[in-house]
Amino acid sequence: MIECAIALLVLSLFLLGTLGVLQQSKQVQQAVYGRNMQEWHVFLLQFENKLAEGKYSRVTNNRIYYHKLNDSTDREYECRIELNMNRNEIAIREKNGYEPILTEVKKLQFRKSKQYILFTVTFLNGEQKNGKWTIEKA
Numbered sequence: 001m002i003e004c005a006i007a008l009l010v011l012s013l014f015l016l017g018t019l020g021v022l023q024q025s026k027q028v029q030q031a032v033y034g035r036n037m038q039e040w041h042v043f044l045l046q047f048e049n050k051l052a053e054g055k056y057s058r059v060t061n062n063r064i065y066y067h068k069l070n071d072s073t074d075r076e077y078e079c080r081i082e083l084n085m086n087r088n089e090i091a092i093r094e095k096n097g098y099e100p101i102l103t104e105v106k107k108l109q110f111r112k113s114k115q116y117i118l119f120t121v122t123f124l125n126g127e128q129k130n131g132k133w134t135i136e137k138a
Contacts, residue, residue, distance in 0.1 A: 083108035
């Protein structure tokens with residue numbers, strides 16, 4: 001009889017501990033997912049703002065080019081947003097500068113339609129996100 005009570009006590013403690021671990025795991029997963037979504041939205045804003053600073057030029061499979069005007073020389077120079085495969089990040093390249101804007105990226109693919117640039121980002125964990133940027137008419 002005492003053995004049964006002890007066994008039930010041990011079993012209930014085990015189940016309570018397991019439940020606590022599962023709840024904590026769910027909270028951690030939600031925090032990570034929320035951070036990833038936040039990083040994605042910040043990337044989209046940076047992407048759009050950088051392209052708005054210049055004039056769209058062309059697109060390749062994994063790069064988008066745009067021109068900006070140098071205020072001091074009044075000449076245009078070429079900039080790009082591209083995947084740096086060595087660092088697994090998408091970065092802005094401008095005037096020999098380098099600014100990472102999205103990390104943990106495995107693949108970046110651009111596709112051009114008439115009015116849009118469609119892009120797919122594949123992350124190292126296999127997750128994919130899609131975006132669309134409207135080409136401004138000249």
